[in-house]
Every structure is written in structure tokens, then in C-alpha cells.
Amino acid sequence: MSNLMVFVDHRDGSVSNVTREILSVASSLAKELGVALHALVLGDSGAGDCSGQLAEYGADKILVAEHPTLSTYLSESHREVVVSAVESGDYSAIIFPATAKGKDLAPRVAASLDTAMASDVSHLEIAEENLEATRALYGGKVLARLRFTAFPAVITIRPNIFSAKKTSGIGQVTNIDVTLSMPEGYKVKEMETLGRENLDVSEAHTVVSGGRGMKDPANWRLLEDLRDSLGLEAALGASRAVVDAGWRPHGEQVGQTGKTVAPRLYFAVGISGAVQHLAGMRTAQVIVAINKDADAPIFGVADYGIVGDAMEILPVLTEKIAELNSEE
Amino acid sequence: MEIIACIKRVPDTETRVKILEDGSGINSEGIKYITSPYDEFALEAALRAKETEESSTVTVMTLGNDGAQENLRNALALGADEATLLNGAVTMDGLATAKVLAQEMKSKSPDLVLFGVKAGDDDQQQVGPMVATLLDYRCVTNVTNFEIQESIVICKRQIEGGNEVVEVTLPAVITVTKGEFEPRFPSLKGIMASKKKTLVTKDVQVPESHLVMTGMEYPPERDGVYIVEEGLEGVPELVKLLREEAKVL
Numbered sequence: 224m225s226n227l228m229v230f231v232d233h234r235d236g237s238v239s240n241v242t243r244e245i246l247s248v249a250s251s252l253a254k255e256l257g258v259a260l261h262a263l264v265l266g267d268s269g270a271g272d273c274s275g276q277l278a279e280y281g282a283d284k285i286l287v288a289e290h291p292t293l294s295t296y297l298s299e300s301h302r303e304v305v306v307s308a309v310e311s312g313d314y315s316a317i318i319f320p321a322t323a324k325g326k327d328l329a330p331r332v333a334a335s336l337d338t339a340m341a342s343d344v345s346h347l348e349i350a351e352e353n354l355e356a357t358r359a360l361y362g363g364k365v366l367a368r369l370r371f372t373a374f375p376a377v378i379t380i381r382p383n384i385f386s387a388k389k390t391s392g393i394g395q396v397t398n399i400d401v402t403l404s405m406p407e408g409y410k411v412k413e414m415e416t417l418g419r420e421n422l423d424v425s426e427a428h429t430v431v432s433g434g435r436g437m438k439d440p441a442n443w444r445l446l447e448d449l450r451d452s453l454g455l456e457a458a459l460g461a462s463r464a465v466v467d468a469g470w471r472p473h474g475e476q477v478g479q480t481g482k483t484v485a486p487r488l489y490f491a492v493g494i495s496g497a498v499q500h501l502a503g504m505r506t507a508q509v510i511v512a513i514n515k516d517a518d519a520p521i522f523g524v525a526d527y528g529i530v531g532d533a534m535e536i537l538p539v540l541t542e543k544i545a546e547l548n549s550e551e
Numbered sequence: 552m553e554i555i556a557c558i559k560r561v562p563d564t565e566t567r568v569k570i571l572e573d574g575s576g577i578n579s580e581g582i583k584y585i586t587s588p589y590d591e592f593a594l595e596a597a598l599r600a601k602e603t604e605e606s607s608t609v610t611v612m613t614l615g616n617d618g619a620q621e622n623l624r625n626a627l628a629l630g631a632d633e634a635t636l637l638n639g640a641v642t643m644d645g646l647a648t649a650k651v652l653a654q655e656m657k658s659k660s661p662d663l664v665l666f667g668v669k670a671g672d673d674d675q676q677q678v679g680p681m682v683a684t685l686l687d688y689r690c691v692t693n694v695t696n697f698e699i700q701e702s703i704v705i706c707k708r709q710i711e712g713g714n715e716v717v718e719v720t721l722p723a724v725i726t727v728t729k730g731e732f733e734p735r736f737p738s739l740k741g742i743m744a745s746k747k748k749t750l751v752t753k754d755v756q757v758p759e760s761h762l763v764m765t766g767m768e769y770p771p772e773r774d775g776v777y778i779v780e781e782g783l784e785g786v787p788e789l790v791k792l793l794r795e796e797a798k799v800l
Contacts, residue, residue, distance in 0.1 A: 330678075
């Protein structure tokens, strides 16, 4: 098998958590296969500054493509540069983080390379010298194991699926020449960030999710307080019902027509647990349900449950957690 | 303006799914099929685009089996002008599907092609951008709303922690997520009119899938819920369990 490549997601000189997680799993696979792990970084000048971090998570070779056009994600430019970098080497797989950027870029790269793509892979291993990927089907009801017969295999991986583990890679940096020949025809006009520090629910380690049982949008301050007590890696989630009602933005929606998340800890507050919602959070490590209705389906998937009025329970829960934190 | 909306026939989310004895797939008996939820948004987006652009037509297209005629008929009843069923095998290999769709689209030279951002059965999220790459069309994914201004589409796109406004030049592919495109309901008038609309079926050769499934299994079962004392009384125990047993606090 040939080398593995990881597409690096970085912000302000810092490598994103999901990229570190992917590098960690790719690094151990590369070692098992006896091949090298390459990391590909696209950006404006200075993008290569994160090379040290990439080496810490196993990158043997870091390919840096710096060009002003690459400072923002523009699909054609990014596609062209990634395809060129891949074609200049010999790779058995290219792994992208399943972020908005990765999910947009990966299929374009796969089509350009005439290869196959498996998205949202939850398990990756070597079986009989082949790369075998596992991914969920039918809203998480079934897991399918796949092998690729076209290479490089294009794979996307979501945040919180694998753990980030430091493991030194050789860390040799190479700057690649960037020639852009495709007309872009894709312009980013403006960006609007909502919520604190850009932490998306799909990237958070802890999710505090609210549903209709919260009764009123004004009650979300109770969920915000709980989220705040849980630290910087916590984010808010929402059920479809409250998004449709206009109480919360769609970016927070967890479920079949929202995001799929796999945090370490998921609080489902006032959420009944419809199949469509479960499809988005059933692989969370620990699920806590807070609901007035003891028969709510959410208790069928939760690990811990508390039956009662969320509006009463939340402030006390927040207080107890804050107490825990202050004891440290 | 020539608009194409692509849809996919998928099992209903509520459907219980049973893996076949040999692990080669799921048992399709007794499964209720629907149009993939995101594709309903795509179709709605296509119909709205048609309404804002004079002399536009919407073709609804799918790669599938005969059962998909039902989905296409529903789309015609909602307002699509014509339908095309590409009769062939659908696999997890999105590029195989994309090649078939792109081939068909080349003959129509659409200005705007709409897809749902992902399909409700395999969630592979790839066919839309792949078709765009094959057709050399520009593409914006994960769009919650868009407006066409002459030869430019101004799209609102959802990204981590916020939104982005992206402009692309036509012809373009747009993949649509849940946003402003709440699907309409069919009217009786629309249902009657759809009976006179054209539904073309073409047999197609789908390239071999480059994703080979080696097995299928159910996800591991969770251990079952532990319910603490009711109401406020249960909170201290819950926190203790999360800290000491689950080790997530």
C-alpha cells in the first residue's frame, strides 16, 4: 500500500481538534502498513506555521501550499491544489475532516481523481492488507464495513470519533508550488458567526440539547448556564421542533435533518427522543435524559435519566457542576 | 432557465431495518419508502426558482428502480414539469451514481441543478459536488437559501458556527440543507395535472461500485438507562455518577 494523506483543517495557525484526531488514527495505520503519513496544508502565507503541531501528531511529511487565493475556502482553487498534490505522490487514501469544508471538498477531489469516497467513517482498520472502513447507514441503525477498489480512497471523518494522541512523526516540511488555472466562479461575500467562539455542536465534547419540553425560548438561558458550567468545549444543541418553531437556529439542530454528533456527554433536555433525533446523537458516549415524561422514548437510549421538571432541575444541576469545578 | 432537481427513494426513517442472513444488505420487504428528506427541500428550491424565473422548466430526475416512479409522480404533482427515471442500480458509490446523472444531464444542459445535501439512507453526501465536477459546473453545498440574479446565484451556506454568503456563476449545482425551503403540499389541481406530464424511463448502465461491502451489523446495544430519584432529589446522585462512574465530568 502507498502513503496516507490527511487534509489539514486549521484556523489562525492552530490545527483543529478533528485534524489531530484524524492524524492520530492515520498515524497508527501508517505505522501498521509501513508507509508514511503526509499532511497537506493549504492557506495564505504562514499556513505552514502549524507544521510543528502536525509533526506532534504523527505527520512524517508536511506539504504546504501557500497562496493568497487559498486564504479562504474557494472550492475550485482548493480542489485543484489538492488534486495536484495527490497526483504528485502515490497515496492509498486521503482523509478529510468531515467539516463543512471537508465535506464540500472531498467529493470534488474524489470525482477529479475518479476514485471512491466513504464519508463519516467511524472505524478504520487494516484487514487482510486492505483498508477497511465502517460507516453507518439508515440513520445509524446499521453499520456497514467497506473495502475500496479504487485508489486513493477518499475518506471523511467526523469530530469526536477518534482520540487525538501525540506521537512523533518525522515532520519534514515541503513547500509545493501553487498554480491555479481553473476559473473560480465561486466567491465568498461575507461570513457571519453566531455563538461563542465558533464552537459548533458537531465539534463539541459536551452538548446540552433542548427540545419542546423547555416550554419557552426564554428558558434557554437555563441551558446556556448549564453549558457554561461545563466548560469551553460545550455547545448547545436543539431538536427539530424548536428549530422549526423559530426558537433556535438551524445550526444547533441535531438529528436526521440537522447535525450528527458524537460527544463525550449529551444532555437531552425536554426532548422526547423521536427516531429522527436519535439518528443524530445515538453514538454519543454518555447520554443523560431530563424529561417530565417517564415514558419518553429518549429514556430508551439514555445511560442516565432524571424524571422531572427541567426548569427546576437545570439550575440545581448547573450549581452542582459548578461546585465540582470549584473543588478542583 | 432549465432546472433539474435530483431525488432519491429511501426507506422511511421510522422503518425498522433488518439485516439479511448473509449480511449482504437489508431486507426490503415491508419497508415503507419515501423521498429522501433533503431532496424534498431540493425539489422545493427548484420549484421556487422556477417561479421567480420566467419560462423555466423543472425536470425531476432519479437513478433508481421502478418503485421510484411513485416519488417522481409526487414531484410532478408538486409542480415539476417532467420526470426522468434512470433505471439502474444504486450503490454506496456516489461517483458511479454521479456519472450516470451527469451523462443524462449533458444532453439537457441545465442552468441549475439541485440536490439534497445528503441522502436519507446512506448519508454519503457526495453525489451533488461530484456531478458538478464531472460537468465542470460550479457548486455550493449545504445551502439554506439562495437567490438568482441574472447569471449569478447568491447562496447562504451553513458552516461551523455560522453562515457564509457565496456567489457562484451559472451553470451551477447547489446542494440544499434544511433552511428556507419548507416543502409545499400537493394540491388536487397539481395531482390532476401531473397525470398529463411526461415521465420518461431509461435503462442505464451504472459503473461498477468501487466500494465493496464486506459485512453489515447492528451497532452495539447500549446498557440501558439508570434513572435517579425523581426531580431535584436526583441531581446530586446524577452528578456523582457522571463524575465517578461515567467519568465525563
